[in-house]
Amino acid sequence: MRWFWVDRFTEFVSGSHAQGIKNVALDEEVLDHYCLGFAMLPPTLIIEGLAQLGGVLVHEVFGFEKRVVLAKVGSVKYHQPAKAGDQLIYRVRLEGVQERGATVTGTSHCEGVLQAEAELMFAFMEDGYLVEGPLFNRGDLRAMLRLMDFFKVAVTADGKPIPTYENL
Amino acid sequence: MTLSQDEIFEKVQEALVDALGVDEEETTKEATLVGDLGAESIDFLDIVFKLEKAFGIEIPREELSPEDILTNSQYVQDGVVTPDGMQELKARMPWADLSKFEENPRVQDFGNLLTVGDLCSYVESKVNQ
Amino acid sequence: MKYRQLDRILVLEPGKRLVAERTLSADEEYLRDHFPRFPVMPGVMMLEALHQAGVWLVRMDDDFDAALVLLREAKNVRFGDFLGPGETLTVEAEVFKREGTLTTVKAAARKGDRNTVSARLVFESCSSGDPEHLGTDADIHRLAREQFFQLYGDSPVVAAIRRPTDGDTPTMNPSQT
Secondary structure, X not given: OOOOOOOEEEEEEOOOEEEEEEEOOOOOHHHXXXXXXOOEXXXXXXXXXXXXXXXXXXXXXXXXXXXEEEEEEEXXXXXXXXXXXXXXXXXXXXXXXXXXXXXXXXXXXXXOXXXXXXXXXXXXXXXXXXXXXXXXXXXXXXHHHHHOOHHHHEEOOOOXXXXXXXXX | OOOOHHHHHHHHHHHHHHHHOOOHHHOOOOOEXXXXXXOOHHHHHHHHHHHHHHHOOOOOHXXXXXXXXXXOXXXXXXOEEOHHHHHHHHHHOOOOOOHHHHHOOEHHHHOOOXXXXXXXXXXXXXXXX | OOOOOOOEEXXXXXXXXXEEEEEOOOXXXXXXXXXXXXXXXXXXXXXXXXXXXXXXXXXXXXXXXOOEEEEEEEEEEEEOOOOOOOOEEEEEEEEEEEEOOEEEEEEEEEEOOEEEEEEEEEEEEEOOOOOHHHOHHXXXXXXHHHHHHHHHOOOHHHHOOOOOOOOOOOOOOOOOO
């Protein structure tokens, strides 16, 4: 099982916001026997989807140099469950960045209706804390982002493609 | 923008209730953020964001967390803040009530110093500049 | 349940308190992505352990008769520490209050004496919303109970609350009609 909780990036503006898609499928491992008789995506994985989009948004602000981890979910509200066959549109917005962390707000919509909303806080792991160096090997994150069409849509604030990050 | 002390207190309370999940009644002026309200280090980031947003101010990290003073061997000896160190702290945080801390200035106790009232005084000093 | 996050249940006071354990195994596949150089349980997966503890706590209450227990809100979810392969979480969930169909649960997972995650969760006990003639609600309700005893029935605290009518093999063809 891969740890991908967004299928595709559909929009990415550096330092501002991003949008992506998550398709909920009946054959997903996590749906299997999760809630018998009711094919629902575990709600916590919606947080992860928003965190993956938002985490990349934060990470890119610092040229993918910092070690970004989800540190707090201030609040998440669910308006209806996400079921097999649903397509969730995730939108995240960068709310604030500080030396030690960043805040992102996110929403999930299904067929134009608000399905979930969350407030996420990311922290930057201090150098050398618990493990030396980056969390990903060189090339790992680039490969994941490529699968999700990130480089096809990612632009800077003035609409130009984002720079090539050699360290990715 | 000039706000009254009451208006500031109300907004600070709101930020703390949101960030820490405590009840409004618990956020008295004397309540310490760490000891009484259970704030952890990630919560301070959250609180700072919320205050910045609520009051339209910028909160540089070293103004609320004088870690650089507390880890400087010039100002700290055997885990206790020296008189020079106390002067630095007072200069950095003129809005804070450091009198209790001064009686026994152990670095390890500093984290539990900040009260809701201190936070209000800090915001006041930034907002009514 | 592939996405099961509780290995065994240690304490069960239905409607009040549940304590369970979860050990992270080094061969859980997704660890290769999270993270390649630092395999640790994803924060939301630790939150899912709290979520599942809360769901069972609400479901196994004697009076529970709704079909679904849906998470409506999670608040102040704080991640305190990482969990590495081979390490074990003790998951604890407690009912904090009830208001109509909503149950608020306070939950935390600990590694030794440190919280790796804590949260306040609000659950709604509700119907699937399917038309009544489909019998969906009754099925979901029964299947959930059967699944619970299938997954955790060998724990004495769980066996203690089993009713004579509870099967332990979730099936769409119930033997009782």
